[in-house]
Amino acid sequence: MNRQITKLAVASLILLAALIVATTYWQTWASAGLAEKQDNAIQRVAQFRIKRGLIRAADGTILATNVRRKVGGQTLYFRRYPTGRLFADLVGYSTQGRSRAGVEQSENAYLTSSNANLSTIFNKTIDRIKGVTITGNDLILSVRPSIQRLANQQLAGKCGAAVVMNPKTGKVYALASQPTYDPNLVENHFNLIKAPGAPCHPAAPLLNRATDGLFTPGSTFKVVTATAALDSHKFTPESTFYDPGYCIEYGKQVSNAASPDGPVESFGHPTLALGLQHSINSVFCNVGKALGAGTILEYMKKFGFYKDPPLETPANEKVPSGLYNGGRLFFPSHPATQVDPGRLAFGQERLAVTPLQMAMVASTIANGGVAMDPQVLNRVVDAGGHTVVRIGRSPRHCGGQSRPRLRAS
CATH class of the missing domain: 3.40.710.10 (DD-peptidase/beta-lactamase superfamily)
Structure with missing residues (x-):
């Protein structure tokens, strides 16, 4: 009898362990991938139960934050962009109806704290069981609002883009594209996003011309x-x-x-x-x-x-x-x-x-022939204020010794 009880207990433990592993995998490890499927309505709602991390500029200016709302008895978090059009093409948007764009899309795993590691998986599983709101990581970008404003002012009334980067580090201080849009309108007023009288055709305000626009150099x-x-x-x-x-x-x-x-x-x-x-x-x-x-x-x-x-x-x-x-x-x-x-x-x-490519060329010349790949993400900070990831770039040489001579000439 004791032997049968032991076998039953072992089998039950195995089944329980399998259930925990499966639940952990699908709810945590695979959650980011599932959330990317735009036709998955359940996942689209579920992602708004997560309090996405803030996105900040280098000086601390908040570029993306959250607004809490009660919807159908659930607490959901929707994005708000305090700087409006200023950083729209870089920061992008995260919405329920129109998915994501910009850094909101590319760094979604950090912003939702769904980048998989054992500690994160365990903690998120416990939080889900307790019904605790998941809080994402904050992103600190390299961009500087004062330089971004100046870039946008210079582009006013034009169709084009401007990129300002540090040749020594590759950090991008400004990345502007015109015409642009207000990301706060994407969720409920998408039809208002247009650029009447824009000097380019099509106006395409959602196009990031700095990285996705092609021009004759x-x-x-x-x-x-x-x-x-x-x-x-x-x-x-x-x-x-x-x-x-x-x-x-x-x-x-x-x-x-x-x-x-x-x-x-x-x-x-x-x-x-x-x-x-x-x-x-x-x-x-x-x-x-x-x-x-x-x-x-x-x-x-x-x-x-x-x-x-x-x-x-x-x-x-x-x-x-x-x-x-x-x-x-x-x-x-x-x-x-x-x-x-x-x-x-x-x-x-x-x-x-692209304007970004030519900014990379100019920066390489200014840096004596050493290319530093551009970066907009400085740090990833958890809910406790601790830096969990610090971003850096490695130098890449672009040829012989001509660049110092070229720069001098």
Whole structure:
């Protein structure tokens, strides 16, 4: 009899353990994944029982907080964004009807405290059993409201984006996109989100143009070409060129920019350094032909082109920079015959970039050729005020010793 009781007790313990493991897994470990399924109505409601962590700027300004409401006898938490439009494209939104965007989406696991580890799993399981409200972790971002306001002021009435980052650390101080929107309207007044009279078509205020908008870089790309030129040892900052005001490329005339009073500018015999300072198209057209498209493409990859920007934003809100053909990213298998090196050298030739990518290029030059991947997330802080994760970046070298010489020129 005792033997049978022992077997029954062991079997009961095994079943109980299996039940605890299964409950823990589905309620905690897999909860983040289930919550991502937009068609799961139960999960959509359940996620609002969690008191999401605050999102703060570097100076402590609250960018995202919670409003508690009673709905059908349940206590639910809805997001409110005190700074409105100021950080909308970066912070994004978290709503019941329209899911999430921005940092609210990419860092959802931290904000809901659903990033899985044994301690979190155990504590959350106990809290669920007790009916205690789950509180997420706070996020401290690197952005600074004063710089963000200035960036938005400079973009007012325009269609574009601005990124300000620290070349030494990669920390992003401002990431602005215009036209933008008020995230407080997304939940119940989505139809009011529009940009009447915007200078771009479509206005698309929900598009984060800093990471997901493609633009022709034009002369801003010349620093990439100059870097490749100096590293090739075919050129120095003192290398001279004949400049009649244009360059002949594939039988066509590529002109310099027009001077303020009208005629196309001609600089006689400028150096490479002068060509960069005055943005002389003919100089870079000739540099491009001498280097070849393959070399320029190689340096583009060193600067981070052809990869999604390494920033803590959702994958569906960022695109790689590079050559585009018919709306698709295009890396030529035979650059010598598929790409015009003269036009590529000064930022034309089907080249499309994000503002973030060009901010990364400028920061790399300013940092002496050492690239620091951009970051907007500084720290993750738990409900007790303790830092549980501190974010940092490792340096990445982009080539030879040309950047200090380029910066000096």
